[in-house]
Amino acid sequence: MSTVGGQTGSAVINGELWGERARDWAELQEGNRRPDFDVCLRRTGIGHGSEVLDLGCGAGGFCRLAGGAGARVTGIDAAAGMVDIARERVPDGRFDVGDIQFLPYDDRSFDVVTGFHSLPFAADPLAALRHAARVARPGGSLFIVIFGREDRNQLAGVLRAIRSLLPSQHSSAPGPTALSGPGVLDNLLTRAGVATVESGNVEKAYEYPTLDTALRAIRSAGLTLLAERTAGDAALTDAIASALAPYRTAGGGYRLEVESRYILGTP
Ligand SMILES: C[S@@+](CC[C@H](N)C(=O)[O-])C[C@H]1O[C@@H](n2cnc3c(N)ncnc32)[C@H](O)[C@@H]1O
Numbered sequence: 001m002s003t004v005g006g007q008t009g010s011a012v013i014n015g016e017l018w019g020e021r022a023r024d025w026a027e028l029q030e031g032n033r034r035p036d037f038d039v040c041l042r043r044t045g046i047g048h049g050s051e052v053l054d055l056g057c058g059a060g061g062f063c064r065l066a067g068g069a070g071a072r073v074t075g076i077d078a079a080a081g082m083v084d085i086a087r088e089r090v091p092d093g094r095f096d097v098g099d100i101q102f103l104p105y106d107d108r109s110f111d112v113v114t115g116f117h118s119l120p121f122a123a124d125p126l127a128a129l130r131h132a133a134r135v136a137r138p139g140g141s142l143f144i145v146i147f148g149r150e151d152r153n154q155l156a157g158v159l160r161a162i163r164s165l166l167p168s169q170h171s172s173a174p175g176p177t178a179l180s181g182p183g184v185l186d187n188l189l190t191r192a193g194v195a196t197v198e199s200g201n202v203e204k205a206y207e208y209p210t211l212d213t214a215l216r217a218i219r220s221a222g223l224t225l226l227a228e229r230t231a232g233d234a235a236l237t238d239a240i241a242s243a244l245a246p247y248r249t250a251g252g253g254y255r256l257e258v259e260s261r262y263i264l265g266t267p
Contacts, residue, residue: 004076005104010123010174011078015097017222018058019081020256026059026085028192028208028217033106034258035144035204036116037062043198043264044112049202053110054134055100056118063093074110076100077118103131110135116145117260118263119185120178123220129192133267135246142194142265147180147258148201154247154256158218163240165227185263194265202260209253214244 018025040062046052048070054062056074059082067073073093077083078100086095101124113132122128132142141182150156159176166173179185189196194205208214218224218240228236247256 004098005102010121011099011101014121014222015078015080017079017225018077019079019156020225021128021220022059022079022081022085022215024216024220025082026061028213029220030059030129030200031062031257032204032206032217033116034225036204038264039200039202039262040114040116040143041065042260044114044143046112050112051110053103053105053113053132053135055103055113055115055128056121057095058082058116058118060089060093060095062114062116063090063095067093071112072241074105076103083109100128101131102127103135105135107134109138110140112141112143114143114145116162117147117176119144119208120146120175120176120180121173125174125179126188126191129188129194133192133194139266141197142189142267143262144185144189144265145202145262146185147177148258148261150177150180152201152257152259153177153180155247155258157245158240160255161243162218162227162236165231165236165239166223167226167230170223170226176221179215180261185261189263189265194267197264197266199261199263202262204258204260206256206258207253208255211241211244211252211254214254215240225230 050071052071054075063075076096079190083095
């Protein structure tokens with residue numbers, strides 16, 4: 001599958017990692033993000049005829065919902081495996097393999113530009129936000145979602161366990177919580193020329209019926225795959241299972257409370 005626009009090293013690496021287990025992501029992990037998607041639909045007013053761009057669209061879960069609300073959807077993701085699934089699920093959408101740091105779209109061409117847990121993986125998130133502001137129409141919306149405060153994110157221990165297994169040159173690589181510190185995303189948006197309209201939190205639970213399902217879901221993520229390649233299957237399984245243990249339910253599944261933070265802005 002060909003790639004549109006330019007690409008940085010971080011997008012090439014992320015594309016390869018996130019593409020490998022894209023079907024597990026789509027089937028077992030993406031559904032835990034549904035509350036983020038629903039809040040976005042409500043707060044942006046996406047509806048019939050809206051032109052929507054989703055940055056780091058993954059397997060197209062949000063685009064499917066936005067398309068269902070009547071929007072014309074475009075998604076871009078570095079992982080060809082993700083984009084294949086998005087195209088299957090949303091045949092009317094446009095999906096590109098590319099880098100959110102080099103958006104290949106015309107200025108002022110979208111009413112709403114969204115990014116769900118994708119900006120923190122960019123080596124240069126400011127470049128991605130500047131492009132997002134460029135392709136949004138004046139008076140349009142940017143809706144960016146990231147993980148919220150660490151003390152309100154029960155996945156934090158799992159993420160720390162995975163990070164501890166990464167090779168040293170990747171131990172500080174951009175990852176899921178890179179923009180979650182106080183004011184970090186707000187500051188980047190201001191520098192990208194985006195005015196905040198509102199911000200808020202989305203409370204949700206990540207739920208897995210069995211340990212096997214939890215492991216497959218968590219192991220579909222890019223950084224986790226890198227940890228697996230470095231430390232091996234057994235060490236990774238042990239690390240994730242130990243970090244999940246406090247969240248085991250009486251029924252033998254797992255339930256972790258996770259808070260996301262969103263910012264709705266306008267260029
Ligand atoms: C945590 S997943 C989120 C996927 C989707 N937004 C969702 O919520 O289901 C992060 C996604 O960002 C993509 N990604 C990471 N860095 C990227 C980059 N520089 N350009 C485009 N996509 C990127 C990955 O391939 C992956 O699909």
